[in-house]
Amino acid sequence: MDVCYQRFPKVKIREMKDDYLKFELRETDASMANALRRVMIAEVPTLAIDLVEIEVNSSVLNDEFIAHRLGLIPLTSDNAMEMRFARDCDACDGDGQCEFCSIEFTLSARCTDDQTLDVTSAELRSSDPAMCCPVDQILRSASDSGGYDGSEQRGITIVKLRRGQELRLRAIARKGIGKDHAKWSPAATVTFMYEPQIHINEDLMETLTYEQKVEWIESSPTKVLGMDPNTHQVVVLDPEAYTYDDEVIKKAEAMGKPGLVEIYAKEDSFIFTVESTGAIKAYQLVINAIDILKQKLDAVRLSEDTEESLDQFRELGAHLGGGGN
Amino acid sequence: MNAPDRYERFVVPEGTKKVSYERDTKIINAASFTIEREDHTVGNVLRMQLHRDPNVLFAGYKLPHPLQYKIIARIHTTSQSSPMQAYNQAINDLDKELNYLKEQFEAEVKKHSTTMEY
Ligand SMILES: [Zn+2]
Numbered sequence: 295m296d297v298c299y300q301r302f303p304k305v306k307i308r309e310m311k312d313d314y315l316k317f318e319l320r321e322t323d324a325s326m327a328n329a330l331r332r333v334m335i336a337e338v339p340t341l342a343i344d345l346v347e348i349e350v351n352s353s354v355l356n357d358e359f360i361a362h363r364l365g366l367i368p369l370t371s372d373n374a375m376e377m378r379f380a381r382d383c384d385a386c387d388g389d390g391q392c393e394f395c396s397i398e399f400t401l402s403a404r405c406t407d408d409q410t411l412d413v414t415s416a417e418l419r420s421s422d423p424a425m426c427c428p429v430d431q432i433l434r435s436a437s438d439s440g441g442y443d444g445s446e447q448r449g450i451t452i453v454k455l456r457r458g459q460e461l462r463l464r465a466i467a468r469k470g471i472g473k474d475h476a477k478w479s480p481a482a483t484v485t486f487m488y489e490p491q492i493h494i495n496e497d498l499m500e501t502l503t504y505e506q507k508v509e510w511i512e513s514s515p516t517k518v519l520g521m522d523p524n525t526h527q528v529v530v531l532d533p534e535a536y537t538y539d540d541e542v543i544k545k546a547e548a549m550g551k552p553g554l555v556e557i558y559a560k561e562d563s564f565i566f567t568v569e570s571t572g573a574i575k576a577y578q579l580v581i582n583a584i585d586i587l588k589q590k591l592d593a594v595r596l597s598e599d600t601e602e603s604l605d606q607f608r609e610l611g612a613h614l615g616g617g618g619n
Numbered sequence: 620m621n622a623p624d625r626y627e628r629f630v631v632p633e634g635t636k637k638v639s640y641e642r643d644t645k646i647i648n649a650a651s652f653t654i655e656r657e658d659h660t661v662g663n664v665l666r667m668q669l670h671r672d673p674n675v676l677f678a679g680y681k682l683p684h685p686l687q688y689k690i691i692a693r694i695h696t697t698s699q700s701s702p703m704q705a706y707n708q709a710i711n712d713l714d715k716e717l718n719y720l721k722e723q724f725e726a727e728v729k730k731h732s733t734t735m736e737y
Binding site: 297298299300301302303304305306307310317322323325326328329332333336337381471473474475577580581584585587588590591592593594595596597 | 625626628629630636637638640654657659660661663664665666667668671672703706707708709710712713714715716717718719720721723724725727728730731732
């Protein structure tokens with residue numbers, strides 16, 4: 295059984311930042327592109343606050359409101375792939391409070407003057423900041439040396455306190471996935487589009503007057519087409535600006551020039567845009583998604599004992615086949 | 620109040636098999652695979668890979684109900700193969716494709732990390 299129907303996809307990265315990635319994926323199909331997108335959104339693990347013990351809360355927000363807001367704060371999760379899920383951690387018996395499956399945070403804030411106090415994610419103290427802390431704390435320490443405008447990095451507001459109000463709590467962050475709760479999703483947005491192929495019928499185009507060409511170019515709601523200022527030829531400026539809106543096709547028909555342009559989506563080429571919440575780097579999100587998808591497929595392999603009944607099946611098949619003759 | 624627990628969507632209950640299959644009683648070389656706690660992510664990618672196998676006459680999957688956290692894949696093959704063989708082959712080929720994709724992607728990341736200036 296040496297047959298193989300495997301594909302060999304090609305990748306080209308166009309732009310890469312810590313929290314943003316744009317890349318081309320070619321020579322595979324939409325099912326693979328979509329599986330990767332779905333895994334990035336819902337199945338790549340991160341850390342998020344999952345348990346909150348409130349000691350004092352005299353703020354205007356109730357305890358569960360604050361617990362919910364804490365859960366939504368993105369935490370650095372570079373080690374999440376190696377950590378254990380609390381439910382299958384044997385070190386703490388599923389209690390979810392040991393070093394293999396959790397990180398502890400504390401927060402203590404009290405307003406003592408007439409100025410309103412903003413309690414932000416910057417106030418969250420991690421038991422192991424190198425392992426896990428709110429993403430904006432990392433950004434702040436990076437901007438101290440990097441020369442970013444510090445005022446942009448004020449942290450995420452949790453609650454505002456007036457004079458005499460206090461908030462004191464202990465929180466546990468755990469590993470989880472977006473399928474469980476969106477707070478664990480490392481993806482801000484993951485999208486892909488089919489690469490459009492736009493063919494202009496040049497012979498038919500020559501029958502258009504200058505004004506007609508301009509009118510046709512302007513019928514597109516996005517800047518897909520343009521005109522060469524010297525030759526007055528219609529050119530495709532940016533095929534990817536096309537939103538599959540069919541406007542230029544309808545316009546050509548309305549002008550009595552059907553077939554002026556042909557547009558189709560290349561079915562094996564995708565342009566991905568990945569934005570991360572900051573929990574993990576955007577390129578790491580893609581790599582983790584590949585690993586997770588591999589693990590998922592591995593888990594659905596037929597196991598040894600199901601393989602045995604394969605032989606039974608063959609015997610029976612031969613039996614039935616023989617009986618039919 | 621009676622909503623199922625969120626983890627029900629991805630934790631296979633004890634005593635339940637992740638994958639099981641049942642032969643078709645009327646057609647030779649046809650079988651239904653029940654895959655517990657999986658959805659379109661695995662179902663569709665598996666189906667499309669099965670379509671690349673010339674011995675596969677039919678491959679499809681369904682998510683029977685949004686609150687039943689399983690998919691059912693149906694495979695019918697020629698006598699040159701069997702549904703189980705085609706199923707495993709599809710998973711192996713997808714695994715190889717993902718290995719290749721990861722290599723390609725990491726090489727691209729490396730190229731872009733070295734061209735970054737600070
Ligand atoms: Zn534990």
